Structures are given as structure tokens and as C-alpha cells.
Amino acid sequence: MEEMLLKTPCSVAELVTALKGADTNTYLISGGTDLIIKLRKNRIYSGTMIDMKGIRSLEYIREEAGFVKLGANTTFIHIINSPVLQQYAACLVEAAGQIGSTQIRNVATVGGNIGNAFAGADCIPALMAMDAKVEVICSKGESYIKDIADIVIGSGKNSLKKDEAIIEIAFPIQGNRCRTAFGKIGSRSRVTIAKINMAAFIKLDETEERIEEARIFLGALGPKAFRSRIVEEALVGRTVSLELIHSFAEALTAQVDSAIAGRSSQEYKREAIRGLADEVFYKLFGDLLQEVK
Secondary structure (H helix, E strand, O other): OOOEEEEOOOOHHHHHHHHOOOOOOEEEEOOOOOHHHHHHHOOOOOEEEEEHHHOHHHOOEEEEOOEEEEEOOOEHHHHHOOHHHHHHOHHHHHHHOOOOOHHHHHHOEHHHHHHHOOOOOOHHHHHHHOOOEEEEEEOOOOEEEEEHHHHEEEOOEEOOOOOEEEEEEEEEOOOOOEEEEEEEEEOOOOOOOEEEEEEEEEEEOOOOOEEEEEEEEEEOOOOOOEEOHHHHHHHOOOEOOHHHHHHHHHHHHHHHHHHOOOOOOHHHHHHHHHHHHHHHHHHHHHHHHHHHO
16 A cells, blocks of 8 residues: 655754655655645655755744855745845845745745756855855754755755755855846746746946846746856946946856757847846846936
């Protein structure tokens, strides 16, 4: 007889205990908006499900020792409404606001979004742009820090062992000269799944007119989100201006051509990303462009 055993830890200590018996038929759930669909699609009716949602101590957003820290059970609605994230990580707030429906944002969690490793996930490029790291705990009670890029290894694939779970995400607080933005192009007007998404982190120089540092991450252009050195090189050292929008769009088009050369979606995406370039650029520099005018 097939059956699904459900474990419901209420603390990190109980989670560690639950992970001790984890095997290939063990599934972690922290929101479950994607996992339940996967189980039904793959006709998985037996095994062990560890539901982390009862661990209330993993629901938080706080500043600590120069970092912003998010518990793995933090929902996207909490991210959207967080004054801390509105101040320090606009790109993450914007990304969270475009994930699924209101019902999904009320349930889905940041830890689950990373673990699910969907190629078009909106949260992942935003966190990467913020240089976020992930804390993972294992069945021995040991915890360690990993890069998101090392956890997300392909579409729907992560590098976590069966006895490992994400418990925290953290990124460094940046200075006043830093700006972030997120944008996406999707296939539907509501509950949009990304065809392309982009997160940008920009640091201006002391004049606040020239770009000193750039981190640009793109999603839905391959099996996982990736950093675009092509686009960053087109921005770093340049003065913010209307002319720079053209260079930004050209670099993004070149990146699309490089990432999906020969694919049927190439022509559409190389044009679509030019519109996304305008959106993200004005989010980043709209106030500076007004001053230029």
C-alpha cells in the first residue's frame, strides 16, 4: 500500500531530527506551491514529506551585523511589505511582487523558491544580484554557507543532499550609492511565468554620475539564472545618460544571442529584452535622467 508519511517539525532542532532518516524518497516542503504540482505530475504517492512551515523561528527579516537576513520560511508577501527590504533590496521586493498570484505569494517562501530551482524563478536572480548567500543545515546539526549559484544547478535541480535544508538567506547591506532593480517579460497578463527576467545591482562613484560597479543577472535564458559579464562591461565606467540606454540594450541583445543562439525563441527574446532594458534602466536611473534633462 502506498502512503506518504508527513513530518512536521516545529523547531530547527526537530528539523535536524527529521532529516536524520532522509532518503531518495524524502521531500522538503516550505509552502509547497510547486512541490505538490511535481508530486502529482510525476505520480509520486509514497515517501516522506518534511513540512518546514511549522518552524516559526525561520520566519523573519532583520538587519544584523551589516547584513540583511531572511529566514527560509519568509513568504513573498512579507518580503513585499518589509521596510528593511524596501530600503536595501528594491530588486527583491519587485521580484516578489511579480511571483504568481496573491494566494501564492501568501504561502510560497524564499527558501522554497531557491530549492525548487525553476529556471524562470524571479527571486533567484534578484538574490544573486544582492550577492546573497544561503545557510544550509544537515542531519548532523552542522550548518554551512553556500552560494545560490552552487545550489541551483539546473532547471528544477539543486545540489542539496537529501538530509540538507535551507534555513537562512543573507546579503550584505550596501551604501547609499547603490541601486537595484528588477524586471520581467512573461507569457500571461496574470500569474506570469517569466520568459525573461533581469535583476540589476549598480554602485555609482562619488559623483553619483558614473557607474563604478555592476552586477546583472538574467533568468529564463537557460537552465539557471546567470551573471552577464557582457552587459556589465557595457556599463562599468560609463556616465549615466540617455545614450547609455542604447548601449545597455545592445549588450543585452548580444547576451541573448550568445545564450540561446539557434533556438526558436532567439528572435523574440532579442527584441523583447530591449524593452526590458528600458524598464530596468529607468527604474535604476530615472531620477538622474530627469536631472540631465
